Amino acid sequence: MLARKRVNMAGNVIFFSSNAWRKNNIIRAAISISFFILFIEISARSLLLFGFKIPFFGDLPKPSDVVKVFTQVIFEPGYWYSWIASTWRVLGGFLIALLLGVPLALCLALNKVFRGIFFPVFEFIRPIPPLAWVPAAIIFWPTQELAIMFITFLGAFFTIVINTFGGALSIDLRFLQAARSLGATKLDIFRRIVLPACIPSIVVGATIGIGITWEVVVAAEMISGASKVGGNGAGLGHLIWSNYLGGNYEMIVVGMVSIGVAGYICSTAIRYTGSRFTSWEASK
Amino acid sequence: MIANLALQSIENKQLKGAISIRDVVKIYDPKGLAVMAVDHCSLEIKPGEICMIVGPSGCGKTTLLNAIAGFHEISSGEILLDNKILCGPGQLKAEPGPDRVVVFQNGALFPWKTNIENVIFGPVMQGIMSRPIALEKARQMMADAGLIGIEDSYPGEISSGMRRRVEIVRALMNEPSVLLLDEPYRALDSLTKSVMHEALLQIYYKNKTTIFFITHDIDEAIFLGHKVIVMTTRPCKPKKIIEVDIPHPRDYSVLTSRRYRELIEETIDSVHEEAEKAFVAGEKEG
Numbered sequence: 001m002l003a004r005k006r007v008n009m010a011g012n013v014i015f016f017s018s019n020a021w022r023k024n025n026i027i028r029a030a031i032s033i034s035f036f037i038l039f040i041e042i043s044a045r046s047l048l049l050f051g052f053k054i055p056f057f058g059d060l061p062k063p064s065d066v067v068k069v070f071t072q073v074i075f076e077p078g079y080w081y082s083w084i085a086s087t088w089r090v091l092g093g094f095l096i097a098l099l100l101g102v103p104l105a106l107c108l109a110l111n112k113v114f115r116g117i118f119f120p121v122f123e124f125i126r127p128i129p130p131l132a133w134v135p136a137a138i139i140f141w142p143t144q145e146l147a148i149m150f151i152t153f154l155g156a157f158f159t160i161v162i163n164t165f166g167g168a169l170s171i172d173l174r175f176l177q178a179a180r181s182l183g184a185t186k187l188d189i190f191r192r193i194v195l196p197a198c199i200p201s202i203v204v205g206a207t208i209g210i211g212i213t214w215e216v217v218v219a220a221e222m223i224s225g226a227s228k229v230g231g232n233g234a235g236l237g238h239l240i241w242s243n244y245l246g247g248n249y250e251m252i253v254v255g256m257v258s259i260g261v262a263g264y265i266c267s268t269a270i271r272y273t274g275s276r277f278t279s280w281e282a283s284k
Numbered sequence: 285m286i287a288n289l290a291l292q293s294i295e296n297k298q299l300k301g302a303i304s305i306r307d308v309v310k311i312y313d314p315k316g317l318a319v320m321a322v323d324h325c326s327l328e329i330k331p332g333e334i335c336m337i338v339g340p341s342g343c344g345k346t347t348l349l350n351a352i353a354g355f356h357e358i359s360s361g362e363i364l365l366d367n368k369i370l371c372g373p374g375q376l377k378a379e380p381g382p383d384r385v386v387v388f389q390n391g392a393l394f395p396w397k398t399n400i401e402n403v404i405f406g407p408v409m410q411g412i413m414s415r416p417i418a419l420e421k422a423r424q425m426m427a428d429a430g431l432i433g434i435e436d437s438y439p440g441e442i443s444s445g446m447r448r449r450v451e452i453v454r455a456l457m458n459e460p461s462v463l464l465l466d467e468p469y470r471a472l473d474s475l476t477k478s479v480m481h482e483a484l485l486q487i488y489y490k491n492k493t494t495i496f497f498i499t500h501d502i503d504e505a506i507f508l509g510h511k512v513i514v515m516t517t518r519p520c521k522p523k524k525i526i527e528v529d530i531p532h533p534r535d536y537s538v539l540t541s542r543r544y545r546e547l548i549e550e551t552i553d554s555v556h557e558e559a560e561k562a563f564v565a566g567e568k569e570g
Contacts, residue, residue, distance in 0.1 A: 180354075182406035188409050196394070281395075
């Protein structure tokens with residue numbers, strides 16, 4: 001009886017401590033973020049409060065003002081059009097990169113002749129930063145929209161290809177030998193061994209790729225001068241840039257935070273989708 | 285119980301899986317330096333026999349196994365399975381197939397497939413069984429091997445000893461003529477190993493498949509084998525053949541018997557001699 005009670009208590013202690021541990025972490029995060037925001041708020045008001053400006057932080061827009069602007073802006077359709085424009089460019093470029101990149105990487109990995117011909121070209125183009133392509137893209141593609149999507153495509157494409165390629169090359173020879181010895185045909189080996197073995201590296205490539213895509217879409221929107229696309233569909237990058245030119249500093253922060261949120265949502269979505277495909281990885 | 289099962293199996297199963305290795309030579313020639321891995325090796329393995337190959341690491345045992353499996357080509361000689369030529373002059377590389385399934389040193393279960401999906405891989409791929417029938421048989425065979433309740437977990441979720449058993453069952457699902465085991469228990473601790481030896485014998489008594497078992501563990505070799513073949517260090521060829529006259533079915537009480545100790549003593553000298561040679565050679569080659 002006593003022993004059983006003790007076991008129960010021990011179980012409870014473990015249960016509560018793990019729960020408490022999570023709760024503590026949330027509290028820690030909340031405190032650190034609040035202090036950070038409070039610090040910026042005080043710094044931004046330092047001229048009024050202390051009579052001098054704290055360097056760098058003193059020039060930032062006040063978080064309270066940013067929140068005020070944010071609450072106004074989320075009711076304006078123009079802000080959401082920016083979201084849609086950027087997201088569309090990111091997802092379009094990213095998906096095309098995935099659809100073209102994975103087969104290309106598999107061909108590179110599986111066929112030596114193909115690799116011999118195309119890998120040098122690929123390695124030659126790969127180090128060119130996507131942003132260096134902006135002027136060329138604007139010249140070559142008929143519309144601004146296609147040009148920007150091409151840039152986001154480049155941002156994700158090389159990362160996805162190089163990751164998938166590496167994954168396909170590092171497939172354990174034993175798996176291929178085992179499959180052959182169990183009587184699998186070449187097509188079976190491709191479908192049931194090579195593809196699943198590559199999925200973890202495809203997911204890694206895609207997670208990194210979508211991050212790069214958000215980085216380059218913003219820059220591409222700034223550089224390409226979104227005026228041609230039209231005021232509404234200019235994207236979050238253009239939102240930041242035009243507000244910088246207009247001296248509306250609170251809106252810059254609103255744009256930055258929006259991109260952070262958008263990037264976070266995209267990476268989480270990819271990671272979630274990826275984990276659905278690689279549930280076996282967790283057990284390794 | 286075990287004895288009865290064993291007798292039944294012997295009566296029921298038509299014995300197949302005679303391997304004969306005739307004058308096989310394998311020369312690796314990576315950078316123009318001809319390295320001889322297997323030197324005019326000849327071996328006869330009877331159907332349904334457990335043949336243990338003992339030799340120092342890197343002596344070329346695995347090369348021989350790979351030649352039988354069809355992963356590597358031989359340089360000359362021939363290998364026959366049930367009087368059919370696997371590889372020989374004209375076709376130096378055997379075609380890999382489900383009649384000779386390999387269980388690898390570090391295991392090669394597909395980590396992205398559940399255990400039972402791994403087990404049915406062979407018959408389903410070859411199209412000799414429909415999925416439901418294969419699943420049914422797999423469940424039965426896994427249960428026979430003491431693998432209950434792990435059918436739908438992934439190989440990464442079970443112990444390494446269990447993984448080896450799953451892999452052996454996966455091989456046996458194809459009803460192979462011969463099972464090729466390449467140091468399957470190398471990575472296991474000695475306690476797990478001793479359990480695995482009995483488990484392997486249990487499985488063997490049910491199926492009576494010829495077993496070609498590579499190891500460098502003498503105790504394991506004498507405990508399991510009908511025949512222990514000590515290989516010379518590189519280049520590899522049979523140095524000494526020990527017929528283990530301890531009757532099957534065996535269990536762990538064999539380990540304390542006098543005959544077992546005598547056989548170990550008989551084997552250990554020749555193995556040690558080769559191990560020393562390999563050690564000296566290894567110092568040079570790295």
